[in-house]
Amino acid sequence: MQKPSIPKGTRDFTPYQISRRNYIFNSIKSKFEKFGFSPIETPSMEKLTTLNGKYGTEGDQLLFKVLKRGAKFEKVLLNSNTNTLKSNDFSDEALRYDLTVPFARYIVQHQNDISFPFKRYQIQPVWRADRPQKGRYREFYQCDADIVGTKSLICEIELISLISEILNEFKLTNHSIMINNRKILSALIDLCHSEAYFSKITVIIDKIDKIGVDKVVAELKENIPNSECWKLFEELFSITGSENILEWLNKKLTNSEVGQKGIEELIYIVDHSKKMGIKNLKINISLARGLDYYTGSIFEVILNDSSMGSIVGGGRYDDLTKMFGQNDLSGVGISFGAERIFDLMNDLNLFPDGLDHSPKYMIIDQSGDSINGLKLLNYLRDREVSTILYPDEHKIKKQLKYAHLNNISFVVFINQEFHSKMQIELKDMKTGVQEQHEISNLN
Amino acid sequence: MQKPSIPKGTRDFTPYQISRRNYIFNSIKSKFEKFGFSPIETPSMEKLTTLNGKYGTEGDQLLFKVLKRGAKFEKVLLNSNTNTLKSNDFSDEALRYDLTVPFARYIVQHQNDISFPFKRYQIQPVWRADRPQKGRYREFYQCDADIVGTKSLICEIELISLISEILNEFKLTNHSIMINNRKILSALIDLCHSEAYFSKITVIIDKIDKIGVDKVVAELKENIPNSECWKLFEELFSITGSENILEWLNKKLTNSEVGQKGIEELIYIVDHSKKMGIKNLKINISLARGLDYYTGSIFEVILNDSSMGSIVGGGRYDDLTKMFGQNDLSGVGISFGAERIFDLMNDLNLFPDGLDHSPKYMIIDQSGDSINGLKLLNYLRDREVSTILYPDEHKIKKQLKYAHLNNISFVVFINQEFHSKMQIELKDMKTGVQEQHEISNLN
Numbered sequence: 001m002q003k004p005s006i007p008k009g010t011r012d013f014t015p016y017q018i019s020r021r022n023y024i025f026n027s028i029k030s031k032f033e034k035f036g037f038s039p040i041e042t043p044s045m046e047k048l049t050t051l052n053g054k055y056g057t058e059g060d061q062l063l064f065k066v067l068k069r070g071a072k073f074e075k076v077l078l079n080s081n082t083n084t085l086k087s088n089d090f091s092d093e094a095l096r097y098d099l100t101v102p103f104a105r106y107i108v109q110h111q112n113d114i115s116f117p118f119k120r121y122q123i124q125p126v127w128r129a130d131r132p133q134k135g136r137y138r139e140f141y142q143c144d145a146d147i148v149g150t151k152s153l154i155c156e157i158e159l160i161s162l163i164s165e166i167l168n169e170f171k172l173t174n175h176s177i178m179i180n181n182r183k184i185l186s187a188l189i190d191l192c193h194s195e196a197y198f199s200k201i202t203v204i205i206d207k208i209d210k211i212g213v214d215k216v217v218a219e220l221k222e223n224i225p226n227s228e229c230w231k232l233f234e235e236l237f238s239i240t241g242s243e244n245i246l247e248w249l250n251k252k253l254t255n256s257e258v259g260q261k262g263i264e265e266l267i268y269i270v271d272h273s274k275k276m277g278i279k280n281l282k283i284n285i286s287l288a289r290g291l292d293y294y295t296g297s298i299f300e301v302i303l304n305d306s307s308m309g310s311i312v313g314g315g316r317y318d319d320l321t322k323m324f325g326q327n328d329l330s331g332v333g334i335s336f337g338a339e340r341i342f343d344l345m346n347d348l349n350l351f352p353d354g355l356d357h358s359p360k361y362m363i364i365d366q367s368g369d370s371i372n373g374l375k376l377l378n379y380l381r382d383r384e385v386s387t388i389l390y391p392d393e394h395k396i397k398k399q400l401k402y403a404h405l406n407n408i409s410f411v412v413f414i415n416q417e418f419h420s421k422m423q424i425e426l427k428d429m430k431t432g433v434q435e436q437h438e439i440s441n442l443n
Numbered sequence: 444m445q446k447p448s449i450p451k452g453t454r455d456f457t458p459y460q461i462s463r464r465n466y467i468f469n470s471i472k473s474k475f476e477k478f479g480f481s482p483i484e485t486p487s488m489e490k491l492t493t494l495n496g497k498y499g500t501e502g503d504q505l506l507f508k509v510l511k512r513g514a515k516f517e518k519v520l521l522n523s524n525t526n527t528l529k530s531n532d533f534s535d536e537a538l539r540y541d542l543t544v545p546f547a548r549y550i551v552q553h554q555n556d557i558s559f560p561f562k563r564y565q566i567q568p569v570w571r572a573d574r575p576q577k578g579r580y581r582e583f584y585q586c587d588a589d590i591v592g593t594k595s596l597i598c599e600i601e602l603i604s605l606i607s608e609i610l611n612e613f614k615l616t617n618h619s620i621m622i623n624n625r626k627i628l629s630a631l632i633d634l635c636h637s638e639a640y641f642s643k644i645t646v647i648i649d650k651i652d653k654i655g656v657d658k659v660v661a662e663l664k665e666n667i668p669n670s671e672c673w674k675l676f677e678e679l680f681s682i683t684g685s686e687n688i689l690e691w692l693n694k695k696l697t698n699s700e701v702g703q704k705g706i707e708e709l710i711y712i713v714d715h716s717k718k719m720g721i722k723n724l725k726i727n728i729s730l731a732r733g734l735d736y737y738t739g740s741i742f743e744v745i746l747n748d749s750s751m752g753s754i755v756g757g758g759r760y761d762d763l764t765k766m767f768g769q770n771d772l773s774g775v776g777i778s779f780g781a782e783r784i785f786d787l788m789n790d791l792n793l794f795p796d797g798l799d800h801s802p803k804y805m806i807i808d809q810s811g812d813s814i815n816g817l818k819l820l821n822y823l824r825d826r827e828v829s830t831i832l833y834p835d836e837h838k839i840k841k842q843l844k845y846a847h848l849n850n851i852s853f854v855v856f857i858n859q860e861f862h863s864k865m866q867i868e869l870k871d872m873k874t875g876v877q878e879q880h881e882i883s884n885l886n
Contacts, residue, residue, distance in 0.1 A: 073530050
C-alpha cells in the first residue's frame with residue numbers, strides 16, 4: 001500500500017508549529033481588539049455567483065470550485081454534450097479566495113444589523129489553486145482588519161499605527177510602511193493621456209522594487225503606445241526625497257482636482273502619523289497594488305533587506321459593496337500575510353520562549369494498582385496543573401525517554417508505599433536530580 | 444440586483460456569536476491541554492483516495508468534492524462520453540468529512556516523528572452535504588481528542604474524566620455518559636448466530652432511546668431472519684439495573700472469550716471511574732455507535748431531559764490506521780459536538796457574562812484639531828486600554844448612539860482646552876453621569 005499524502009500546496013501542522021502559528025494569530029487578534037475591531041467569520045464556501053468575476057480572469061481560474069452532487073450533477077451530463085460543457089456548469093459553490101469579497105457580501109447581507117462605521121476583523125483560511133512554491137500555499141490564512149462606512153483619514157492613520165504596533169511586537173522592527181494614493185496615480189496617467197492603459201501602467205510601475213527603474217521605463221516604452229507616458233514616469237523616478245517628489249507632483253498636478261486631493265490626503269496622513277510617533281512610513285509613488293477596487297490611500301509593508309516581498313497590504317476602496325448593489329460605503333482595510341510572517345520569524349528565530357505547552361508532570365506508577373496513579377493525576381489536575389500518567393507498564397527507561405521527548409519538566413514516581421506515606425519520588429528532567437517529596441509539595 | 448446570500452447549511456457569525464463560540468472552543472482546548480493532549484491541524488482538503496470508501500456508501504455521497512481545473516478538467520470531457528462519466532472522474536480532492544480519517548492518515552504519514560502513545564487534539568471544521576435542518580449544518584466544527592499507541596484502559600478512564608470536567612465547566616451537569624463495549628455486542632450477536640447481520644442489528648438496537656424497546660424488537664423481527672436474535676435482545680432489554688444486566692451477560696457469555704473480555708473491560712472502567720469521583724457514568728448495552736471501526740469501549744453522552752441527541756461520542760479502535768497500511772496501533776478517542784453544545788448553551792442561557800470584548804472608551808473629539816483625539820487614543824492604547832476614536836464630525840447625539848450600540852463603557856469628550864489643561868469630560872454610559880477628569884485618571 002502506498003504511503004498516504006496530502007494535496008499539493010497544503011500542509012499538516014505539528015504541535016510545535018501550531019503553538020508558533022497561534023502566537024502570531026493571537027497577537028494580531030489581541031491588537032485588533034485593542035484597536036476596537038470586532039471579529040466576524042464567514043463560511044468556507046461562497047456561492048459561485050458571489051465570487052465569479054471579482055478577481056479578474058486569472059483569479060477566476062484559481063478558484064477551488066465544489067462539484068455538484070447527485071441529481072444536480074447527473075442533470076449536467078444529461079442535458080449537454082461534452083463539447084459545450086464548461087467548468088462552471090458543474091459547480092454552484094467555491095472556496096473563498098480572499099476575505100474581502102465575502103466581507104463585502106456580509107455587509108450588504110447584514111446591513112440592517114450593523115452600526116457604521118463598522119470595524120471588523122477576520123482571521124480565516126483562504127484557498128487559491130496557484131502553482132505552489134516556497135512561501136506560497138494553496139490553503140493559507142489571511143488576517144484582515146477593515147473600517148467601513150466613513151471617509152475619515154483618521155482610519156488610515158489608525159491602520160498605520162496598528163501595523164507598526166503589531167510588527168514591533170513581532171520584533172520585525174526593520175520594516176518600511178510604504179504609502180501612496182491611487183488618486184495621484186490616476187491624475188498622472190490622465191496627465192500623459194494614457195487613461196486607457198491604467199491597469200497596465202500600474203502593474204508595470206509596481207515592479208520597480210523588484211526590477212529597477214531602467215527596466216520599468218523599458219517596459220513602459222514597450223507596452224504603452226504613448227511616449228508622454230514613459231517620459232513622465234522617467235522624470236518622476238529621477239527625483240529622490242519625499243519633499244522633492246511632493247514638490248514635483250504639486251507642480252505637475254496643479255490643474256488636476258483629483259491629483260490635488262490625492263496629494264492633500266497623502267500629506268495629511270504622513271504628517272499626522274509622524275506626530276503619532278510612526279517612524280517607518282515612506283511615500284512611494286510607484287506603489288500601485290494589483291487590485292482594481294482601491295480608490296484612495298494604498299499601503300504595502302516590506303521588511304528591509306529581505307527578499308520575502310510584502311508582508312502587509314491594504315488601501316481605501318470607495319465602492320467595494322457596489323458589486324452587491326450597495327453604494328456609498330467607503331472603507332479602508334489592511335491584510336497581514338500571516339504565513340510570510342510565520343516563515344520570516346522562523347528564519348530569523350524571533351519566536352519567544354515558552355510557547356510550547358508541555359505537561360509539567362508525568363506520573364510513573366510502580367505501585368501495582370493503577371488507581372493510585374489515577375488518583376494522583378486527579379489531585380494534580382484539580383489544582384489545574386497539566387499532568388499525564390504513562391498508561392503502560394513498560395520499562396522505566398522507555399517511560400523516561402517518552403517524558404524527555406515530550407518536554408516534561410518533572411517525573412513523579414509512585415510505589416507501593418505511596419498510599420500509606422503520601423510520598424513520591426520527584427525527578428527533575430533538566431538536572432536529573434531525584435528526591436523524595438510530600439505530595440502536598442507538588443504544584 | 445438580488446441581495447447576496449450564502450450556500451445552504453452554512454452560516455455567517457457575528458461578533459456576538461463568535462465570542463460565545465470561542466468560549467466553547469477555548470474551554471475545550473484548555474482542558475485538552477491540561478490533560479496532556481497536543482494540537483495538530485490537517486488541510487481542509489484531502490486527496491479523494493484518502494477519503495473515499497471510509498464512511499460507507501452514504502458517507503461517500505455526502506463528500507464535498509473539489510472540481511478539477513484547467514487541462515485536467517478538459518481532459519475528462521475529451522476522453523469520454525457523458526453516459527459513462529462519474530462524479531469521481533471530475534475530482535481528485537474533497538473537503539474533510541471528519542477529523543478521524545485525516546488523523547489516521549497523519550499518523551501513518553508522520554509515524555517516524557511521533558512518540559507513542561500519541562495524545563493529540565484537533566479542533567477544526569468539517570463539511571458534509573447532509574440535508575440541512577435545525578442543529579445540522581454543512582460546515583461545522585468537531586473537537587476531537589485521541590490517544591493512539593496503547594491498549595491501556597487507563598485511557599478510557601481519562602477520557603471519561605475529561606468529558607465530565609468539560610461538561611461541568613459548561614454547567615451541563617445534568618448529563619449521562621453512556622458506555623458499552625463492542626466486544627459484548629459482538630459476543631451476543633455470535634451467541635444468536637447472527638454474525639452476518641452485525642451492522643444491521645447494531646443500527647437497530649442503537650435506536651432504543653429514540654423509539655423504545657417494543658419498536659426495536661419489532662424491527663429486529665422484521666429485518667433479521669433469525670428468531671434467536673430478537674428473543675435474545677428482548678430478554679436483555681427486559682432486565683433493569685447495571686448489576687442485573689452484568690450478571691445476565693456473565694451467565695450468557697460464560698463460554699465466549701470475547702464476551703468475557705468485553706465484560707471485564709467494562710467493569711474495570713466503570714469501577715475505576717467511580718473511584719475517581721465520576722457520578723454520571725451509565726452502562727447501556729443497547730449503545731452501538733454507527734461507525735464500523737470501533738472494536739472495544741464505546742461512549743455517548745446525552746443531556747437528560749433533552750431531545751438534542753448525543754453531544755459527545757467516541758470509542759476504541761484497534762485497526763484505524765490499517766486503512767493506510769499500518770497495523771497494531773490501538774487507540775481511543777472522543778469527539779465533542781461543539782455546535783450542539785453551542786445551541787444548547789444558547790437555549791439554556793448558560794454562557795457566562797463578560798464574554799464580549801467591547802472597547803472601554805470612545806473618544807469624541809470636539810477640539811477642532813484631530814491630532815488631539817489621535818494623541819489621546821495613543822496614550823490610552825499605550826496603557827493597553829481598548830479605545831476607539833469616533834472618526835467623523837457628526838452630531839453628538841449620533842456619536843453617543845454609536846457608543847451605546849457598541850457597548851462602550853465610557854465616552855471621553857475632549858475640547859479646545861484639552862491641550863492646555865490636560866482635562867477631559869467623562870460620561871459613564873451606564874449611569875449617564877458626566878464629570879470632569881484629569882487624563883491621568885483614565886486607565
